[in-house]
Amino acid sequence: MFKKHQIYKTDKYNMLTVEVQGKTLIVREINEQWGEECHTFVSRPEMLHWAENRFRLADYVGREEERNAIIASFKEI
Template identity: 75%
Template sequence: MFKKYEIYKKDNYNMLKVEVRGKTIIVREISDQWGEDCHTFVSRPQMMHWAENRFRPQDFIGKEEEREAILTAFKEI
């Protein structure tokens, strides 16, 4: 049994979902540009490090609330 989390879902082609399978955390990033990217982590700190680098502040200028919402959703996992 594993838990599923939805970090964001803009439509059927742009979403980010997380599955927690025991100690393993699988992040599935689906976009209409790149298809599906799958990232596997063995710890929450490792996942948070990836998330903070993936969702950099300079990419969210003017949309700081969106970045904060994404990182908060990751922290709640």
């Protein structure tokens, strides 16, 4: 059995979840532009590094609260 964490969900076509399967972390990102992308990480620091690069501060100018909430959700896993 694995545990699923929802990072964000704006609707059924735009969401990001993390599944914890033992020591493996599977990030599923669904968006209406690209469909579903799946990333597999073997450690929490590796996943957090990806999240910091995926959700760069420069991309969230004026929406820092949104980005901070996303990163905080990753850190809670």
